Amino acid sequence: MVRPILILPVCAAGALLLASALVAPLGHAPATPADTPAVSAPVPAETSPGTAAEPVQKPADPPLPAARPDEKSQKQAVLAARDLFSKQNLPSLGKAVAIGYYPRGCLQGGVELPRDGETWQVMRLSRNRNWGHPSLIRFLEKFAPKAAKATGWNGILVGDLSQPRGGPTPYGHASHQTGLDVDIWFMPMPDRRLSNEEREKLSASNLVSDDWKGLNPKTWTPEHVKFIKTAAQEPEVERVLVNAAIKKEICRVERKNGAGWISKVRPWYWHHDHIHVRLKCPADSPNCKKQPEVPASDGCDDKDLAFWFSDKVLGPKKPVFRPAKPMTMADLPAACQSVLNAPSASLR
Numbered sequence: 036m037v038r039p040i041l042i043l044p045v046c047a048a049g050a051l052l053l054a055s056a057l058v059a060p061l062g063h064a065p066a067t068p069a070d071t072p073a074v075s076a077p078v079p080a081e082t083s084p085g086t087a088a089e090p091v092q093k094p095a096d097p098p099l100p101a102a103r104p105d106e107k108s109q110k111q112a113v114l115a116a117r118d119l120f121s122k123q124n125l126p127s128l129g130k131a132v133a134i135g136y137y138p139r140g141c142l143q144g145g146v147e148l149p150r151d152g153e154t155w156q157v158m159r160l161s162r163n164r165n166w167g168h169p170s171l172i173r174f175l176e177k178f179a180p181k182a183a184k185a186t187g188w189n190g191i192l193v194g195d196l197s198q199p200r201g202g203p204t205p206y207g208h209a210s211h212q213t214g215l216d217v218d219i220w221f222m223p224m225p226d227r228r229l230s231n232e233e234r235e236k237l238s239a240s241n242l243v244s245d246d247w248k249g250l251n252p253k254t255w256t257p258e259h260v261k262f263i264k265t266a267a268q269e270p271e272v273e274r275v276l277v278n279a280a281i282k283k284e285i286c287r288v289e290r291k292n293g294a295g296w297i298s299k300v301r302p303w304y305w306h307h308d309h310i311h312v313r314l315k316c317p318a319d320s321p322n323c324k325k326q327p328e329v330p331a332s333d334g335c336d337d338k339d340l341a342f343w344f345s346d347k348v349l350g351p352k353k354p355v356f357r358p359a360k361p362m363t364m365a366d367l368p369a370a371c372q373s374v375l376n377a378p379s380a381s382l383r
């Protein structure tokens with residue numbers, strides 16, 4: 036049995052953490068809001084990553100007095116980092132850099148994905164989470180027309196990327212903190228511009244059956260395979276998270292082709308109404324922490340998938356969820372303090 040990698044973070048409804056913490060895999064609570072459903076995985080503590088923003092001291096220099104946090108930082112130290120980051124409506128000044136780990140980091144110099152493109156529309160505009168590292172914006176600008184062509188859809192509906200300065204979110208995700216994660220809905224873009232209200236109220240299609248063991252024939256289409264395949268084939272994509280029932284179908288349809296991209300498509304909790312695309316750490320972000328590589332196997336063997344359909348995930352004894360303890364600034368890389376308090380970048 037292949038257990039999920041617990042440090043793999045996902046979108047999370049209400050930033051939930053599992054009570055059984057690091058020992059047990061996450062459980063699966065079927066009833067879920069349609070938008071950004073999922074649970075978050077516990078994240079092991081990181082060693083303190085150095086950052087490009089930290090001054091480098093030359094050996095010959097006299098010793099400097101220990102840096103003392105300024106008054107603002109001291110006040111911020113006791114607050115939940117998610118509340119601090121969510122109040123920043125604009126990106127920080129500075130070159131774009133992804134800092135830290137997907138569920139424990141931030142984003143300097145974030146770039147906005149335009150709300151509308153020819154082949155995409157951003158949903159849930161009120162959240163102001165259409166910001167990312169430039170590599171993620173470039174990915175979406177490239178992926179949207181490719182996905183439209185592959186599926187015959189008018190385009191794609193884009194869910195959350197990151198907040199303007201990344202960081203933890205008050206609700207909805209454990210990851211999406213470094214500007215390298217994006218949720219994309221399992222639903223074609225309509226042939227018109229949606230109103231702001233529609234973008235708040237519409238829900239994505241649930242492709243999975245009520246018992247979570249198979250697909251929903253009313254919503255599933257072969258085009259969904261093409262949609263996922265188009266994302267997973269992009270070289271900068273590190274992982275694509277989907278519900279296990281969807282992974283199983285992809286294996287059934289595509290495995291015979293020996294497609295290398297299948298290993299990037301990873302089963303994970305929820306993800307029945309959207310894919311979560313995660314990019315690799317960009318070359319310009321030396322303090323972006325890599326996730327362990329996906330296993331070389333395609334993950335299509337029965338033993339690979341059995342866990343996801345077992346009682347441990349779907350049964351009545353599935354684990355109990357409890358709210359996560361909010362992170363403070365001390366839980367994030369030190370450079371995130373500078374990102375939080377940096378002047379705002381002027382918009383393009």
Ligand SMILES: [Zn+2]
Pocket residue numbers: 045046208211216217218310311312
């Ligand atoms: Zn996500």
